[in-house]
Amino acid sequence: MGGDQVEEAVAGCVAALRPAVDRDWKEVKAAGLEWTCHDTAVHVADDLVAYAANLAARAQTGYVPFALTLDDGTDNTGLLHVVEATGALLAAAVRTAAPGVRGFHPYPFGSADRVGFAAMGVAEVLLHTHDMTRALGLAYEPPAELAESVLTWLFPHVQPGPAPWPTLLWATGRGELPGRAPVTRWRWRNNLVVPAERVTLTGIRPAAADDLRLGGTGGFDWIDGGPYEGTREACSHLMKAYEAGAHRPEFGVFALVRPEDGRAVGGIGFHGAPDEEGRVEIGYDLAVGARGNGYATEALRTLTAWALAREDVDQVSLTIEHDNAPSQGVATRAGFTRATVEEERVAQNEHDLDAGLLLYVRRS
Known part of the structure; x- marks a missing residue:
């Protein structure tokens, strides 16, 4: 899990959504969300650049204090370009961060390392691309390897299912899995790190x-x-x-x-x-x-x-x-x-x- 996976997820998102750039995304609510498809795409880009900033700046107590704002008149093609750019920023931050560097993220232990930020970025892209394409009537299924990586890095508490993508959708309240109760509340989990004097206990x-x-x-x-x-x-x-x-x-x-x-x-x-x-x-x-x-x-x-x-x-x-x-x-x-x-x-x-x-x- 690293920069290559972030870029792969973003490329899949852009390819899946590009056929619908002529639609009014502000008028279509993303599946299962209160946001429109436009809001959801902005949210994805905002998360990607926020993760890149927190990792690069080694933020300790909160997110780096800035927000992503689109220029007036940005159309859907431009918005997808923003998603590509912010994905590239996160991929670069992940590639250049040292293995032990951590930045702030609240769930569940207050920080994440470069692998955690990459996995969270991939998760945001995969899941919200699903939400948008479902609402827009577009086909989308990411590579199984990406979904499996998200599960093994961010969902260690979730038992693997028969296939990674349906399991990830079920684990995030977006689908059903035979033999398992529906999920109504969920959180991913970055690894626990406990500092000692001369060593760090890294989950x-x-x-x-x-x-x-x-x-x-x-x-x-x-x-x-x-x-x-x-x-x-x-x-x-x-x-x-x-x-x-x-x-x-x-x-x-x-x-x-x-x-x-x-x-x-x-x-x-x-x-x-x-x-x-x-x-x-x-x-x-x-x-x-x-x-x-x-x-x-x-x-x-x-x-x-x-x-x-x-x-x-x-x-x-x-x-x-x-x-x-x-x-x-x-x-x-x-x-x-x-x-x-x-x-x-x-x-x-x-x-x-x-x-x-x-x-x-x-x-x-």
């Missing part, structure tokens, strides 16, 4: 997790020896949850990225969402070359504090091998204590804790 989206589990980099620049096998295995579990519709992105897997050089040194994540008693388990690993620097302790302390600050989490646990003294040291330095013999017995009998593992806990 891994399903698209990146899929690449990692298959032996790729997930789009991260790893130090030598990374990612370690535990991160790939965690991404495999993430994808199984995503494919089953059980993935909760905030309780997923995070890459540990050093802001100083943008390189990933390890991974950390939850083994799933909190259970009914508010318990979650965390696992972590580091590339061999990153060990002994305190990164794991820092990341574990940060993610645990984030989790325990939530109302749905009362306890965070770790399971560690008996002979893994370094990991036991990480747990202790991060504020965890060894569970009691009774707690370990209950965990073994009721929660399938392997008898060869030690249980560490930290409570709110």
